Amino acid sequence: MITFKDKIVFITGGSRGIGAACVRLFHQAGAKVIFSFKENKNAADALVNSFATNLPFALQIDFNSENDIVKKVVFILTHFGRIDILVNNAGVWKYGEADKISLEDWNATIQINLTSTFLVTKEVLPSMKKNKF
Known part of the structure; x- marks a missing residue:
């Protein structure tokens, strides 16, 4: 199995599906996982609480707000x-x-599907480049 031990992974739209x-x-592979959710805090909390150790961190983000995206990435x-790893998964249809x-x-x-993906990547990429990821 591939290991992501000690890697920091950020997954947008991570509370379901x-x-x-x-x-x-990623959690099973040893990563520290941060994931975003839009509004369903109960689903996010249930996911976090389904793990016994190295709990993921859930973060509510308004992907309609560039300011909120920037604040949450900071x-x-x-x-x-x-x-270390960004998974742009948030999307709607x-x-x-x-x-x-x-x-x-x-x-x-x-x-949500295009602009917020661009904005998240734009904010995360400098850190990833600095760390050569």
């Missing part, structure tokens, strides 16, 4: 020292036929 699976796998870097999706729903999808 693919993100929660990533949290479990928080992670301040408290954990670095981010407003289901429906293309001709029935409102522009508001389309823009919300683009904001």
